[in-house]
Each structure stands twice: as C-alpha cells, then as structure tokens.
Amino acid sequence: MPFSKLGLSDKVLAAVKAAGYPAPTPIQEQAIPHVLTRRDVLGIAQTGTGKTAAFTLPMLTMLETGRARARMPRTLILEPTRELAAQVEESFIKYGAKQKLNVALIIGGVSFDDQDMKLMRGVDVLIATPGRLLDHFERGRLLLTGVELLVIDEADRMLDMGFIPDIERICKLVPFTRQTLFFTATMPPEIQRVTGQFLHNPIKVEVSRPATTVANTTQLLVKSGSKPHEKREILRNLIRSSDSFKNAIIFCNRKTEVAQLHRSLLRHEFSAAALHGDLDQSARTAALDSFRKGDVKLLIASDVAARGLDIPDVSHVFNFDVPHHADDYVHRIGRTGRAGKSGTAITIVSSSDSKSVAAIEKLIGQSIAWMGEPPHAGETEPVETRERPRRGDRSSRGNRGQRGRKPAPAKPREAPPAPVTLLDDARERRPSKPAQEAESFSDSHLPAFLLRPVRVKA
Ligand code: AMP
Numbered sequence: 001m002p003f004s005k006l007g008l009s010d011k012v013l014a015a016v017k018a019a020g021y022p023a024p025t026p027i028q029e030q031a032i033p034h035v036l037t038r039r040d041v042l043g044i045a046q047t048g049t050g051k052t053a054a055f056t057l058p059m060l061t062m063l064e065t066g067r068a069r070a071r072m073p074r075t076l077i078l079e080p081t082r083e084l085a086a087q088v089e090e091s092f093i094k095y096g097a098k099q100k101l102n103v104a105l106i107i108g109g110v111s112f113d114d115q116d117m118k119l120m121r122g123v124d125v126l127i128a129t130p131g132r133l134l135d136h137f138e139r140g141r142l143l144l145t146g147v148e149l150l151v152i153d154e155a156d157r158m159l160d161m162g163f164i165p166d167i168e169r170i171c172k173l174v175p176f177t178r179q180t181l182f183f184t185a186t187m188p189p190e191i192q193r194v195t196g197q198f199l200h201n202p203i204k205v206e207v208s209r210p211a212t213t214v215a216n217t218t219q220l221l222v223k224s225g226s227k228p229h230e231k232r233e234i235l236r237n238l239i240r241s242s243d244s245f246k247n248a249i250i251f252c253n254r255k256t257e258v259a260q261l262h263r264s265l266l267r268h269e270f271s272a273a274a275l276h277g278d279l280d281q282s283a284r285t286a287a288l289d290s291f292r293k294g295d296v297k298l299l300i301a302s303d304v305a306a307r308g309l310d311i312p313d314v315s316h317v318f319n320f321d322v323p324h325h326a327d328d329y330v331h332r333i334g335r336t337g338r339a340g341k342s343g344t345a346i347t348i349v350s351s352s353d354s355k356s357v358a359a360i361e362k363l364i365g366q367s368i369a370w371m372g373e374p375p376h377a378g379e380t381e382p383v384e385t386r387e388r389p390r391r392g393d394r395s396s397r398g399n400r401g402q403r404g405r406k407p408a409p410a411k412p413r414e415a416p417p418a419p420v421t422l423l424d425d426a427r428e429r430r431p432s433k434p435a436q437e438a439e440s441f442s443d444s445h446l447p448a449f450l451l452r453p454v455r456v457k458a
C-alpha cells in the first residue's frame with residue numbers, strides 16, 4: 001500500500017516524499033490508519049522497523065488543527081533515555097518541517113529554565129523522559145490535563161530501567177479519554193499487565209524482530225584470552241585489518257570498561273569517542289554528533305546508552321565483551337547492516353564466554369562462524385560442573401558451556417526467551433527504589449535478585 005492511501009495529510013505526504021521513503025514499512029502500514037481513527041494501538045516492534053514514523057506521521061496529521069495552550073501540552077511522548085527522546089524530536093523536525101508546531105524536549109541533565117520557557121509558550125508535542133517530566137509537574141510548571149494523545153515508547157526498556165511506577169503515575173495525570181499508542185519490543189508479564197491498564201480496546205500490530213532481519217550483516221566470533229590487554233590488542237588488530245572498514249561501534253558490558261577502552265584507543269592514536277550513562281548530557285551529545293558526522297571513527301558504548309539509536313551507515317560492530325543477555329547482542333549488531341547496506345559484527349570471545357555465546361546462537365537461530373581458528377575443547381571452560389548454580393554465587397553466572405565447534409548450518413529459530421537487559425544508564429531523577437539501587441551496582445553485574453531491597457530485622 002502506498003503512503004498516499006494511509007490517510008496522511010498533504011503536508012506530511014510531502015515530508016515523506018522528501019525523506020525518500022519508497023513505501024510504508026509494515027508497522028507504518030498497519031498502525032497509521034488506526035492511529036488516525038483515534039484507536040489505541042499496541043505496537044510490538046523494535047527500533048529499526050520504522051516505528052518512530054508510525055506514530056510521528058499520523059500525529060503530525062492530527063495536530064494540523066487546533067492550538068496549544070501555555071503549560072498544557074496537546075500530546076506527550078515518553079521515552080526511556082535522553083538520546084531516544086532527542087531522536088524522536090529530530091523526527092518531528094524532519095517530518096514536520098512544513099508545519100508550525102511547537103515541539104519541546106524535556107529530558108534530564110539540562111537546564112530546567114529553558115524547558116520551562118518552552119512549556120510556557122504552549123507545546124503541541126512534548127517528548128520527555130519520565131523523571132524530568134514528573135519534576136516539572138511537581139514544580140507546578142506543567143498541566144497534563146490537555147493531553148489528547150499519549151505515546152509510551154520502548155515500554156519494555158522502561159520496565160528494565162524501573163520506570164513503570166513513574167509511567168503509571170503519569171497515566172493517572174493525563175485524561176482517561178486520551179488516545180494511547182504503546183510500543184514495546186517484547187511482552188514480559190509486567191508489560192502485559194500494564195497494557196491492560198493503559199490501553200482501551202487496542203489494535204495490536206506486531207512486526208518481526210530484527211533478530212530475523214540481519215541478513216545483511218556478516219557475524220563472526222574471534223578467540224581471545226580473557227585479560228583486558230589481550231582483548232584490546234585483538235581489537236586493534238581487527239580494526240586495522242578489517243575489510244571495508246569505515247567506522248565502528250564497540251560495545252562493552254560495563255561503563256568503566258567503556259572509559260578504559262576509550263583511553264587505550266586514544267593512546268594508540270585511534271579516533272574514538274565514548275558513550276555511557278555516567279557522562280553528562282553534553283558529553284553524550286558531543287560523542288554521538290562527532291561519530292554521526294564522521295569526525296571520529298570509533299564509538300565505544302554501553303548497551304543502554306546506545307540502544308535504539310539510529311546511526312545510519314555503521315560498517316562494523318565489535319563486541320569487546322560478549323553481552324550477558326542474548327537480546328543485547330541482537331540490539332548491538334542491529335547498529336550495522338542498516339538500510340540495505342552490508343555490515344560486519346565481530347565478537348571477541350574468551351574461554352569464559354561459551355554459555356553466553358550459546359544463548360545468543362539459540363536466540364538468533366544460527367551458529368556464528370569463527371574468524372580464524374576456533375578454540376580447542378581444552379581452551380573453553382568445562383560444561384556445567386554443578387546441576388544448578390547457587391543463588392548469589394557470582395562465579396555461577398553463565399560461561400561454563402562447551403564450545404570450540406565449527407559453524408553448523410542455521411537451525412530453525414526457537415521462541416526467544418523474554419529478554420532481560422542490564423541497567424547502566426544514568427537516571428536523571430529519583431528513580432523507583434530497585435532501579436536506584438540497581439544503578440549504583442550496575443558495574444558489578446550482580447544478579448537482579450541481589451539488587452532488590454531487603455528487610456533487615458532489628
Ligand atoms: P525507527 O525504527 O523509527 O528507528 O526507524 C529506523 C530508520 O528507518 C530511520 O532511519 C528512518 O528514517 C527509516 N525509515 C522510517 N520509515 C521508513 C520507510 N517507510 N522507508 C524507509 N526507511 C524508513
């Protein structure tokens with residue numbers, strides 16, 4: 001179906017044409033007509049599927065009539081991270097170039113006063129992270145009773161970051177009669193529960209996960225010792241010797257590792273920037289901008305900081321560490337091979353990573369080939385030495401599978417397990433308690449149950 005049949009306004013159609021999109025993506029085709037008829041929508045889709053335009057385009061069409069009043073935004077979009085919020089703002093600027101709409105970004109890490117001035121002028125589209133939004137509300141700077149449409153984006157990410165209580169609160173502050181568009185990549189039970197609470201008779205739109213659409217990306221594993229300096233040397237050699245290298249995002253599991261690797265690459269005279277949750281907003285924006293513009297060739301990032309970011313034209317992704325959660329692997333390698341371009345994703349694997357690699361291969365439904373020699377059986381840690389890891393035993397966190405086999409042909413996909421992702425983004429405001437505690441411990445990768453508050457008897 002062409003864009004012209006979806007019911008979008010002429011101005012919006014002109015913007016789509018200017019963006020050069022040949023046809024709507026499946027989520028756009030399925031969601032846009034329902035959004036325009038004011039139905040609630042439950043979209044199960046990840047970044048990279050065109051979901052941002054699936055809500056921005058119909059919103060722009062609907063906002064052509066009516067005017068915003070001071071401190072009373074007409075629509076509200078909630079995003080889990082500042083970068084994602086900024087990315088949505090860019091979409092409104094891009095697609096709404098021909099419209100005079102006021103778009104405000106309310107995120108942490110930047111001055112309240114500028115945001116306050118924008119709110120005062122009247123806002124058609126308010127894009128916010130939950131914490132800063134509630135701060136403005138509590139200061140009496142914002143009224144949410146004029147919100148006609150609410151978008152909750154990346155809901156499962158919000159859950160991982162402990163934002164759901166904030167979202168529940170915000171939902172009580174906006175009118176019951178508003179339209180709600182709810183996007184999530186996965187449907188864990190807690191998300192299922194809140195959809196029942198937030199949405200009224202929604203249209204469900206589900207599009208395939210990027211896990212099934214990485215055909216353009218060559219995936220490889222490379223053997224390494226487990227010492228950081230060994231991994232760093234391998235990484236440098238990979239960067240220097242990779243064919244068709246243009247630029248790369250390098251993922252680490254911890255914020256401290258991002259910083260260390262960044263320093264080391266600079267010492268070795270690579271052009272590199274770092275992106276992680278401990279950096280202040282201006283440093284994060286500067287790092288992203290310099291990478292997007294091509295001023296630096298390497299972006300070293302943690303999962304949360306980089307998740308969902310739309311950076312076109314990334315030739316390589318390097319996993320300096322194997323992610324502990326297979327779902328993060330899919331997100332990481334989804335940064336390359338975008339928009340029909342080919343990409344390469346290389347994962348540095350040490351002997352203790354075999355279980356994590358096996359989980360990734362299970363999720364993506366195929367074995368990943370080794371670059372060079374695969375490890376011999378003796379080089380990997382032995383298969384399960386205990387039936388079940390003891391609760392709280394750090395050494396039991398994965399990593400004891402048997403590996404070292406040659407790549408096998410792709411197996412059929414199995415139902416992916418519900419993903420759990422690491423907490424490492426800087427929260428801009430008082431998060432709900434478990435998230436607050438999880439964040440301060442995030443670098444040590446403790447199991448989630450250890451991060452829950454415990455009651456201590458007097
Ligand atoms: P998103 O899933 O919203 O992060 O979008 C991913 C990328 O797809 C963005 O770079 C968009 O510019 C691009 N995009 C969105 N809609 C379309 C479309 N209909 N055709 C081609 N590219 C698109």
